[in-house]
Amino acid sequence: MNDAGHSNMMKPEDTPELRQLYADFEAEHLKPLWTQIDDLMPPVPNPKAVAHVWKWSRLFPLAQRSGDLVPVGRGGERRAIGLANPGLGGKTYVSPTLWAAIQYLGPRETAPEHRHAQNAFRFVVDGEGVWTVVNGDPVRMSRGDLLLTPGWHFHGHHNDTDSPMAWIDGLDIPFSYQNDVGFFEFGSDRVTDYATPRFSRGERLWAHPGLRPLSELKDTVSSPLGAYRWELTDRALTEQLLLEDEGQPATVGQGHAAIRYVNPTTGGDVMPTIRAEFHRLRAGTATPPRREVGSSVFQVFEGSGSVTLNRVETRLEKGDLFVVPSWVAWSLQAQSQFDLFRFSDAPIMERLNFGRVHVEQEER
Numbered sequence: 001m002n003d004a005g006h007s008n009m010m011k012p013e014d015t016p017e018l019r020q021l022y023a024d025f026e027a028e029h030l031k032p033l034w035t036q037i038d039d040l041m042p043p044v045p046n047p048k049a050v051a052h053v054w055k056w057s058r059l060f061p062l063a064q065r066s067g068d069l070v071p072v073g074r075g076g077e078r079r080a081i082g083l084a085n086p087g088l089g090g091k092t093y094v095s096p097t098l099w100a101a102i103q104y105l106g107p108r109e110t111a112p113e114h115r116h117a118q119n120a121f122r123f124v125v126d127g128e129g130v131w132t133v134v135n136g137d138p139v140r141m142s143r144g145d146l147l148l149t150p151g152w153h154f155h156g157h158h159n160d161t162d163s164p165m166a167w168i169d170g171l172d173i174p175f176s177y178q179n180d181v182g183f184f185e186f187g188s189d190r191v192t193d194y195a196t197p198r199f200s201r202g203e204r205l206w207a208h209p210g211l212r213p214l215s216e217l218k219d220t221v222s223s224p225l226g227a228y229r230w231e232l233t234d235r236a237l238t239e240q241l242l243l244e245d246e247g248q249p250a251t252v253g254q255g256h257a258a259i260r261y262v263n264p265t266t267g268g269d270v271m272p273t274i275r276a277e278f279h280r281l282r283a284g285t286a287t288p289p290r291r292e293v294g295s296s297v298f299q300v301f302e303g304s305g306s307v308t309l310n311r312v313e314t315r316l317e318k319g320d321l322f323v324v325p326s327w328v329a330w331s332l333q334a335q336s337q338f339d340l341f342r343f344s345d346a347p348i349m350e351r352l353n354f355g356r357v358h359v360e361q362e363e364r
Contacts, residue, residue: 045293045327049095050087051309056125056300056319063104063166072111074186079104079111080169083297085323091174094323095295097273097345099173104166105130105159113156113187119222119271120149120171123341125301125319129161131196134226138193139200141167144230144301146261146341150222150271154187160196168299168321170343172273202226206264216265223263223270233259237280237339255285255334268347275346281305281334289331290359296324296344305338307331 012018012034025032033040063081072079080101082092094100103122105111113133122132123146130141134148134155141147141157149155159165176182205213206225216224240257243250252258261276262268269275278301281287289308298307299321306315307322308331314322324330332338349355 047325049325053322093174097175099171101169107162111157115154117183119151122147124167127165139226146228219265255282277342281338286333293356294345294349301339303336303338305334
């Protein structure tokens with residue numbers, strides 16, 4: 001494959017007639033492929049989005065300041081601060097398909113109920129005390145939990161404590177915006193339920209491995225399980241590494257345990273446009289460089305290490321976030337035990353048959 005693109009293509013001779021042809025094209029809102037093929041059909045993906053790292057030590061103080069200055073209520077709806085990829089011209093997109101933000105809710109605050117066509121989730125890197133109410137079901141938000149808000153589900157948040165709390169939001173806003181599929185609707189002016197149960201209704205039905213309620217035999221597009229609890233994630237990762245120690249293959253790489261959060265009705269991804277995973281690397285472990293079609297966002301949950309993006313290595317600590325655009329080479333290096341949450345647009349890429357992965361010299 002020629003990495004230089006299509007530069008060897010023969011060019012037409014520049015003549016007055018050719019310039020007039022191009023002017024006539026412009027008048028009719030036409031553009032010839034031969035003048036833009038390098039941009040439209042590159043030999044390999046050439047993303048406008050760039051690899052970038054956001055440091056939690058800088059993000060969190062800004063979120064705190066916004067908590068002092070910006071109220072939560074109708075109009076703004078959420079005190080959410082989007083991560084704007086430097087390569088996307090100021091748009092609040094972390095990648096062409098994904099949106100990521102840090103959301104901050106102050107003591108005793110309520111974020112009003114609404115719903116939208118876009119799929120959303122929350123991941124909590126630290127803190128306790130906020131409940132998200134999804135279609136009337138109060139769901140506790142705690143450290144290490146993944147919380148789902150599938151498209152067109154009413155949801156609001158309330159903080160039941162005297163301390164603020166922050167978490168990250170992930171949505172498919174850019175994909176929805178580019179394809180004109182977005183709808184939005186206000187809910188009640190207050191979260192519909194201020195109850196604070198330890199487990200939501202969805203968990204009581206669905207959070208039992210290998211078991212399915214007979215009252216819920218119809219498969220759902222998105223997972224009906226609103227919370228994936230840290231204690232179960234942690235246990236699954238720990239057991240993978242223990243099995244590896246016993247000589248039984250259970251990890252995705254030496255010293256590298258990983259899980260995918262799944263929809264218990266189908267075994268597929270938790271939502272049709274977003275994949276969520278969690279990765280744990282033993283101290284001293286490094287992953288091989290890889291490239292993937294589509295984009296991913298990682299957040300460091302615990303530990304320290306580094307990420308190498310297009311051969312540039314950056315040190316990472318708890319809370320730091322980074323984006324991997326399509327076909328950008330990346331690898332991880334763990335200094336201590338290194339825990340990372342990951343989300344991506346892989347369900348879109350795979351469903352449309354665009355998915356492709358290249359690991360070192362081995363393509364699959």
